Amino acid sequence: MASSISNLSLKLNPQRLTRHHSSSSPSFYPFRTTQFRGQRVAREVPPTTLSTSSNDVVLRPTGLEKDPRALWKRYVDWLYQHKELGLYLDVSRVGFTDEFLKEMEPRLQKAFKDMEDLEKGAIANPDEGRMVGHYWLRNPNLAPKAFLTLQIKSCLDQICQFADKVISGKIKPPGKDSFTQILSIGIGGSALGPQFVAEALAPDNPPLKIRFIDNTDPAGIDHQIAQLGDELASTLVIVVSKSGGTPETRNGLLEVQKAFREAGLDFSKQGVAITQENSLLDNTARIEGWLARFPMFDWVGGRTSEMSAVGLLAAALQGIDIREMLAGASLMDEANRTPIVKNNPAALLALCWYWSTDGVGSKDMVVLPYKDSLLLFSRYLQQLVMESLGKEFDLDGNRVNQGLTVYGNKGSTDQHAYIQQLRDGVHNFFVTFIEVLRDRPPGHDWELEPGVTCGDYLFGFLQGTRSALYSNDRESITVTVQEVTPRTVGALVALYERAVGIYASLVNINAYHQPGVEAGKKAAGEILALQKRVLSVLNEASCKDPVEPLSLEEIAEQCHAPAEIEMIYKIIAHMAANDRAVIAEGSCGSPRSIKVFLGECNVDEMFV
Ligand SMILES: O=P(O)(O)OC[C@H]1O[C@H](O)[C@H](O)[C@@H](O)[C@@H]1O
Numbered sequence: 001m002a003s004s005i006s007n008l009s010l011k012l013n014p015q016r017l018t019r020h021h022s023s024s025s026p027s028f029y030p031f032r033t034t035q036f037r038g039q040r041v042a043r044e045v046p047p048t049t050l051s052t053s054s055n056d057v058v059l060r061p062t063g064l065e066k067d068p069r070a071l072w073k074r075y076v077d078w079l080y081q082h083k084e085l086g087l088y089l090d091v092s093r094v095g096f097t098d099e100f101l102k103e104m105e106p107r108l109q110k111a112f113k114d115m116e117d118l119e120k121g122a123i124a125n126p127d128e129g130r131m132v133g134h135y136w137l138r139n140p141n142l143a144p145k146a147f148l149t150l151q152i153k154s155c156l157d158q159i160c161q162f163a164d165k166v167i168s169g170k171i172k173p174p175g176k177d178s179f180t181q182i183l184s185i186g187i188g189g190s191a192l193g194p195q196f197v198a199e200a201l202a203p204d205n206p207p208l209k210i211r212f213i214d215n216t217d218p219a220g221i222d223h224q225i226a227q228l229g230d231e232l233a234s235t236l237v238i239v240v241s242k243s244g245g246t247p248e249t250r251n252g253l254l255e256v257q258k259a260f261r262e263a264g265l266d267f268s269k270q271g272v273a274i275t276q277e278n279s280l281l282d283n284t285a286r287i288e289g290w291l292a293r294f295p296m297f298d299w300v301g302g303r304t305s306e307m308s309a310v311g312l313l314a315a316a317l318q319g320i321d322i323r324e325m326l327a328g329a330s331l332m333d334e335a336n337r338t339p340i341v342k343n344n345p346a347a348l349l350a351l352c353w354y355w356s357t358d359g360v361g362s363k364d365m366v367v368l369p370y371k372d373s374l375l376l377f378s379r380y381l382q383q384l385v386m387e388s389l390g391k392e393f394d395l396d397g398n399r400v401n402q403g404l405t406v407y408g409n410k411g412s413t414d415q416h417a418y419i420q421q422l423r424d425g426v427h428n429f430f431v432t433f434i435e436v437l438r439d440r441p442p443g444h445d446w447e448l449e450p451g452v453t454c455g456d457y458l459f460g461f462l463q464g465t466r467s468a469l470y471s472n473d474r475e476s477i478t479v480t481v482q483e484v485t486p487r488t489v490g491a492l493v494a495l496y497e498r499a500v501g502i503y504a505s506l507v508n509i510n511a512y513h514q515p516g517v518e519a520g521k522k523a524a525g526e527i528l529a530l531q532k533r534v535l536s537v538l539n540e541a542s543c544k545d546p547v548e549p550l551s552l553e554e555i556a557e558q559c560h561a562p563a564e565i566e567m568i569y570k571i572i573a574h575m576a577a578n579d580r581a582v583i584a585e586g587s588c589g590s591p592r593s594i595k596v597f598l599g600e601c602n603v604d605e606m607f608v
Pocket residue numbers: 187188189190240241242243244245246249302303387514517
């Protein structure tokens with residue numbers, strides 16, 4: 001391992017000075033003080049390493065090796081390889097030091113113990129009193145109870161059998177030879193995994209093509225239904241919701257059911273539900289007699305559900321080898337169980353995240369796969385990482401406002417968009433490159449210039465960007481896979497799931513709940529309730545003879561919600577834009593001027 005850091009470049013963002021030079025710091029130890037927001041920050045930099053320059057506030061060494069021979073040594077010493085998976089992890093371009101490693105070792109050992117307990121069925125989500133068992137999905141014998149093992153195995157068998165029957169046409173829609181399309185309705189963890197996997201692995205001509213409705217945007221839904229056209233009659237609609245009550249998903253379902261009715265089709269013959277037993281969705285599907293229902297287990301969180309029916313059913317129906325996905329994930333899990341940090345790829349990732357972001361999310365993680373089919377990986381990781389790690393409180397109840405921001409699309413495309421800033425601009429990120437060695441299937445390659453293929457360019461751009469960033473002290477991790485196969489995709493999912501778990505333990509937070517999401521849902525519910533009151537007030541005024549248009553103040557007063565006048569204005573503007581309210585006077589551009597009524601008076605409504 002390279003321990004000598006030959007070039008200590010010392011420029012840093014002045015913001016960091018403010019953050020770390022807290023009043024609790026006993027002295028001006030410029031970057032790594034011992035406490036930050038109640039947490040120990042692992043690195044301390046001796047004052048001797050500091051120097052000043054005229055333009056910059058100088059804070060800490062970047063710790064990045066610049067001597068080519070020492071850097072090569074660091075590369076070789078730290079290169080992780082999983083032979084069976086054909087996966088490599090290079091952390092040499094992250095500048096962690098021996099001291100940091102030493103300091104982190106006990107915390108990593110605790111994280112390994114936490115992961116071990118979690119796999120044994122500990123209540124790893126204390127808030128919700130739940131076990132966290134996504135690791136059992138690819139190794140059912142790990143499950144702490146025999147009935148869980150059985151449940152997982154039988155669910156997998158059901159998925160495979162159902163998919164086989166659909167693909168072979170044994171299960172088919174009324175009046176058609178076979179299903180040709182999948183319309184998957186779901187959001188968050190009930191969409192992102194299947195979307196990522198479809199993009200990464202679906203063959204060019206899958207047995208069933210897939211589309212997604214992952215929002216309550218009416219125009220988006222109309223678009224998907226319009227694109228299906230007559231094929232709606234041969235579309236398998238998979239409704240995915242763990243809770244079974246997510247509004248966006250319910251709305252998508254109601255919209256699609258309406259389209260089925262209008263096309264004279266029987267939805268129940270084409271609908272499949274994936275949800276927890278006895279959820280609203282489960283009960284609806286059971287009562288309406290849908291084609292099939294698959295379980296979502298209480299102990300699998302939405303964002304880690306790719307290896308459950310959520311991800312597997314859609315994948316199998318597209319002809320993707322789901323047992324290979326599971327095998328890849330299982331192999332990766334196995335590798336991540338070693339307590340030797342250097343041999344544990346998830347721990348290496350978590351360690352780099354901690355080093356690069358000071359364990360407080362002070363830098364963003366830019367994920368750049370140089371492969372079109374992995375485009376949605378960063379979007380998938382956004383939920384996995386940010387919903388897991390973005391937490392207000394730690395496990396001891398201290399306010400920590402933790403998190404790790406993830407963004408990125410793909411290379412080299414992004415080089416023509418924002419990489420300029422990464423190279424030269426604000427230094428608030430680290431990069432994860434995903435490299436795929438195999439350019440295209442064997443036998444299809446050709447040289448577009450002497451000695452150079454199209455894939456060589458992609459390779460060159462990745463390597464070039466990695467070097468250019470490093471030469472400007474921008475840290476990066478590189479994950480390399482041989483090919484994008486079900487096995488490697490399974491392994492990538494498992495790698496990041498475990499890295500998130502380990503990192504959460506390092507920063508002492510609960511990675512398996514999402515209390516913050518509720519705030520937005522609750523606020524949306526309150527807005528819709530206010531809209532109903534506005535409608536009722538407007539309806540009464542609109543049923544008068546003559547009609548009595550109301551000002552915003554009058555509406556707010558009659559709704560007993562004077563403090564909500566801005567929201568009432570927005571509700572009116574939205575209704576007016578959708579021809580559900582009529583602006584009688586003034587215009588939406590000057591809110592004080594408007595008077596409004598409803599185009600139609602609903603007499604029944606007045607007596608409700
Ligand atoms: O699967 P569902 O219960 O419909 O939930 C869908 C999504 O809803 C919430 O917003 C959660 O924060 C996500 O973690 C979840 O994946």
